[in-house]
Amino acid sequence: MKALSLRADYAWDVFSGDKTVEYRSWPTKYRGDLLICATAQKIPETIPGHAIVVVRVKDVKKLGDRQYAWQLDNVRVIEPFPVKGRQRLFNVDDSLIKYHPEIDDENHPSDAAVEAFIDKYLAPLMY
Numbered sequence: 113m114k115a116l117s118l119r120a121d122y123a124w125d126v127f128s129g130d131k132t133v134e135y136r137s138w139p140t141k142y143r144g145d146l147l148i149c150a151t152a153q154k155i156p157e158t159i160p161g162h163a164i165v166v167v168r169v170k171d172v173k174k175l176g177d178r179q180y181a182w183q184l185d186n187v188r189v190i191e192p193f194p195v196k197g198r199q200r201l202f203n204v205d206d207s208l209i210k211y212h213p214e215i216d217d218e219n220h221p222s223d224a225a226v227e228a229f230i231d232k233y234l235a236p237l238m239y
Contacts, residue, residue: 113147113166115204117197120150120158120239126184127165129217134182139172140201146184147204149195159237162192163204166211189215191233 118126118134125131126148146169152161168186175181191210215221215229 113145113204113206113209114142114201115147115149115163115195116201117149117151117195117199120153120155120160123148123150123164124158126167126187127189129187132184134184135175136180136182137178138200139174139180140169140182142201143169143171146201147190147195147209149197149204151197154239156239158239159192159234160239161194161197162237163190163195163209164192166190166209187217188213189229192237 116134122131122134126134146167147163148165148167149163150158150160154160166188167184170183170185173181173183189212191212193208193210195204212229213219215225
C-alpha cells in the first residue's frame with residue numbers, strides 16, 4: 113500500500129478525523145488507499161514511528177505555486193505497527209495492515225469498544 117509520513121500530531125489528527133486535508137508542496141496523481149505513518153519525532157500523546165490509520169486520497173487540488181491540498185476521507189482504523197518513514201510516497205507491505213472495522217466511525221462503535229481498542233493497541237505505544 114502507498115504510505116505517507118506525517119508529523120506524529122498531524123497523523124493523530126488524521127486518525128481522529130479532525131484533519132481531512134493534507135497540504136503538500138507537490139502533487140500526486142495517486143488516488144486510493146493511503147497508509148498514514150507518524151514520524152519518529154516524539155510529540156506528547158502521540159504514537160511516533162508507527163503506521164496508525166488508512167485513509168483514501170479522494171482528490172488533490174492545486175492551491176497556488178507549489179501548494180496542493182490532498183483531500184482525505186474514508187478513515188479506517190488499524191492496529192499500529194512500526195514503520196520507518198520516508199519522504200514522499202512509499203510502499204508498505206499490505207500484509208502488515210490489520211483493520212479493525214468494528215470501531216470505524218460509520219459502524220457507530222460503543223464507547224466500551226473504543227476504550228478497549230485504545231487500552232489494548234494505542235495506550236501502550238503513546239509517548
